[in-house]
Amino acid sequence: MASAKHGFALVTPASRGLGFAFAQQLLAKTQLPVVATARKNCADLRDKLLSSEGLPQDAEQRLRVLEVDVTDETTISSMADTIRQDYPKTPLRIALAIPGILHVEKSPAQIGAESALHSFQVNALGPLLLMKHLSPFLPTKSSPEFPISENPESDNELKLPSHAIYAMMAARVGSISDNNSGGWYSYRASKASVYQIAKTFDLYLRGRCAEKALAVALHPGTVRTDFTKEFWSGREMLEPLDSAYRILQFLAGMPAGSKDGRGRCWDWKGEEVLP
């Protein structure tokens, strides 16, 4: 396992879909401790992740699964307390904050107050609260840079940069400029706020961390997960591992000093999605 100065990785949630794929990739392609979260059945998730193909022998030692439900802030603060205790003086090197839920509304009449509130709680307030409790783990201006790859020739290794990356999952349908078909009111509106949260958080990080940490929003493509189950037949889709791999490669290659990159929303191909 890498030493504390290499930092730790975090994926929340990782119970299935893209989060599971991100956690698998980080276990397989980095030497970092990986904190993954689930709302329940943490032991099952741990077993499932560790039975993934291609993991190095020390994966078991590196993986920690913690319980987080983003609609309950106490679970987020408990996760932060556990990290503080178990990984002392270890900065957060890469975070994927990706909770998401869709309640389909095709017309205004289908909007239910309770389900719409739930969308905002998971998709917008969730990333806000995760950011609140996780931001103290990011390196500051005076922190040392993360050591970069000690094994630069290895094809299997994700070559993480010397700065930290905090990524939150938006969605293309949260883009106002890209909205040509309407519908999904509460999903669109709650995901639109992720673009704003990422931008605002990145401005904070510029002041607090300068080039040591950046924030971005992401669009993963249309990915074959439970989320898109309704559309599996008849649409071409990315597999979760492909989307996660492409996103991690893109994030790893993004310079922290670039005025054009940080605070914006990027898709799995590395193309910008305008708000």
Ligand SMILES: NC(=O)c1ccc[n+]([C@@H]2O[C@H](COP(=O)([O-])OP(=O)(O)OC[C@H]3O[C@@H](n4cnc5c(N)ncnc54)[C@H](OP(=O)(O)O)[C@@H]3O)[C@@H](O)[C@H]2O)c1
């Ligand atoms: N798949 C796509 O094509 C696509 C496209 C654009 C954006 N996205 C976004 O990408 C992210 C991941 O989506 P996915 O495709 O992997 O979806 P998914 O397979 O449906 O997974 C959704 C994840 O969100 C978790 N979640 C739901 N409510 C939560 C809560 N209260 N607290 C914490 N976690 C909660 C689920 O946990 P449980 O297992 O406990 O339910 C699950 O891990 C989402 O933000 C989604 O909006 C996906």
